[in-house]
Amino acid sequence: VASRRRLIVVSNRGPVGYSRDDGGDRVARRGGGGLVTALRGLVSRHDVTWIASAITPEDRAVAAEGAFDETLDGGAPFRLRLVAHDENEYDWHYNVVSNPTLWFLQHYLWDLRYEPQLDAGFVNAWEHGYVRVNERFAGAVIDELAEQPDAAVFFHDYHLYLAPRLVRDRAPDATLVHFVHIPWAQPDSWRVLPERIRRLVHDGLLANDVVGFHTSRWRRNFLRSCEDIVGAEYDRRSSVAEYDGRQTRVAATAISVDPAEFDALATSDAVVAAEQRLLEERCEHLILRVDRTDPSKNIVRGFRAYELLLQAHPDLVGRVQMLALLDPSRQDIPEYAEYLGAIQRAARAVNDRFREDGWEPLVLRIEDDFAASVAAYKQYDVLLVNAIFDGLNLVAKEAPLVNQRDGVLVLSENAGVHEELGEWALTVNPFDVEGQAQALHTALTMPAAQRRSRLERIRAHVRTHDLAAWLEAQLEPLVEDRARRLRPLARLRRR
Numbered sequence: 001v002a003s004r005r006r007l008i009v010v011s012n013r014g015p016v017g018y019s020r021d022d023g024g025d026r027v028a029r030r031g032g033g034g035l036v037t038a039l040r041g042l043v044s045r046h047d048v049t050w051i052a053s054a055i056t057p058e059d060r061a062v063a064a065e066g067a068f069d070e071t072l073d074g075g076a077p078f079r080l081r082l083v084a085h086d087e088n089e090y091d092w093h094y095n096v097v098s099n100p101t102l103w104f105l106q107h108y109l110w111d112l113r114y115e116p117q118l119d120a121g122f123v124n125a126w127e128h129g130y131v132r133v134n135e136r137f138a139g140a141v142i143d144e145l146a147e148q149p150d151a152a153v154f155f156h157d158y159h160l161y162l163a164p165r166l167v168r169d170r171a172p173d174a175t176l177v178h179f180v181h182i183p184w185a186q187p188d189s190w191r192v193l194p195e196r197i198r199r200l201v202h203d204g205l206l207a208n209d210v211v212g213f214h215t216s217r218w219r220r221n222f223l224r225s226c227e228d229i230v231g232a233e234y235d236r237r238s239s240v241a242e243y244d245g246r247q248t249r250v251a252a253t254a255i256s257v258d259p260a261e262f263d264a265l266a267t268s269d270a271v272v273a274a275e276q277r278l279l280e281e282r283c284e285h286l287i288l289r290v291d292r293t294d295p296s297k298n299i300v301r302g303f304r305a306y307e308l309l310l311q312a313h314p315d316l317v318g319r320v321q322m323l324a325l326l327d328p329s330r331q332d333i334p335e336y337a338e339y340l341g342a343i344q345r346a347a348r349a350v351n352d353r354f355r356e357d358g359w360e361p362l363v364l365r366i367e368d369d370f371a372a373s374v375a376a377y378k379q380y381d382v383l384l385v386n387a388i389f390d391g392l393n394l395v396a397k398e399a400p401l402v403n404q405r406d407g408v409l410v411l412s413e414n415a416g417v418h419e420e421l422g423e424w425a426l427t428v429n430p431f432d433v434e435g436q437a438q439a440l441h442t443a444l445t446m447p448a449a450q451r452r453s454r455l456e457r458i459r460a461h462v463r464t465h466d467l468a469a470w471l472e473a474q475l476e477p478l479v480e481d482r483a484r485r486l487r488p489l490a491r492l493r494r495r
């Protein structure tokens with residue numbers, strides 16, 4: 001087990017967000033999204049200082065008070081430092097560059113005939129948004145390193161690609177690790193960005209000692225694009241890249257969940273109450289999806305596949321229901337707001353075509369209700385994860401852990417988690433709606449013994465490849481890397 005060490009965790013969204021309740025008192029709320037859920041486990045195992053953006057107005061008030069000690073749900077203590085950005089700069093960073101540009105690029109979401117249009121507004125958002133926010137994060141890291149020089153810095157995700165270079169320039173010996181939680185796109189996709197910008201992205205990441213991805217597929221793409229975009233050399237066997245006189249180890253370890261947390265959640269009062277409500281309404285067969293309303297999640301095609309299933313199998317009418325529990329996400333970004341509209345239209349099309357007295361074929365809930373999601377995890381017969389592309393997809397790991405109905409996983413070949421769980425799932429191509437309809441039918445009619453054995457294999461995998469194992473894998477190379485940096489660079493073999 002990795003020994004306890006000092007870590008400076010750096011991510012855009014922090015583990016806690018603040019607001020004021022009706023009585024005017026400050027309240028802390030658990031930060032959303034897979035990254036934060038997963039990283040919370042770090043806090044109990046290491047001495048963590050967490051640097052994150054101040055997102056809400058109350059976060060900004062907290063930021064003004066400086067770094068302070070916080071706990072997670074009254075449990076493990078850590079130090080929290082919220083970074084307050086200028087509001088316009090943060091808007092450009094989050095709502096122009098990080099999500100509609102980098103996220104779209106890395107999930108292949110553009111229709112390149114029409115978008116993106118990288119005009120002066122984009123260049124402004126890059127210079128005065130993305131760059132500035134990264135500079136501010138780098139400044140906060142440098143301040144922290146001055147106080148705790150032996151701490152390792154653990155950056156997360158696509159909001160912070162420039163920060164490692166800015167830190168490296170001022171702290172050449174610091175230990176820097178960056179985990180990218182989303183897919184890495186193949187080299188030519190990066191050529192959508194202007195040359196200067198795509199070079200800065202790669203240069204920034206290569207300032208780290210270790211860059212981690214969920215799968216070997218994203219790792220391979222990254223090594224290739226480093227070669228293509230900035231001329232880095234790399235060794236295919238060791239996955240070490242050499243650039244600018246330094247070496248960066250590129251790792252592939254899929255993040256996971258804490259099974260004990262889900263065991264406890266499954267029997268919690270909130271989940272049991274939500275499950276009771278679900279049981280009162282449920283049909284014979286329940287098909288579930290749980291996602292953020294993100295275009296990469298492929299929700300509209302999933303509804304179309306369900307419509308094709310009902311069309312091809314009239315015997316299922318009145319006996320099956322699709323439940324879509326969708327967390328509204330990034331609604332200040334027009335592409336996301338439009339996608340939510342498309343989701344609602346597609347759901348309506350299915351219901352208008354097939355609805356009968358007393359039976360709603362597709363139930364759409366647009367809200368952030370974690371207890372309702374865990375209750376549905378227990379009750380599904382089929383779980384649909386048909387992402388266009390997905391860095392990993394934690395739902396595919398969480399839900400089988402607590403499922404009580406030998407539920408079958410229907411899984412996109414482009415979700416990172418497919419590398420681990422594919423052999424026990426029904427694989428679908430995310431664009432093939434006919435194939436998805438067939439897979440849903442196969443899942444619904446699969447013999448019980450087969451359903452059970454697939455579910456048990458998934459569960460066993462997640463229980464042994466859990467969050468603790470991922471956390472250790474992230475920190476283990478740090479020790480080796482420190483030793484390696486003391487040796488002269490060996491010339492890398494060319495591929």
Ligand code: F6P
Pocket residue numbers: 013032033034035036157158181182329330
């Ligand atoms: O890992 C993907 C990710 O973008 C995280 O970086 C993020 O915290 C999470 O999904 C949720 O997204 P957001 O923070 O934009 O709400």
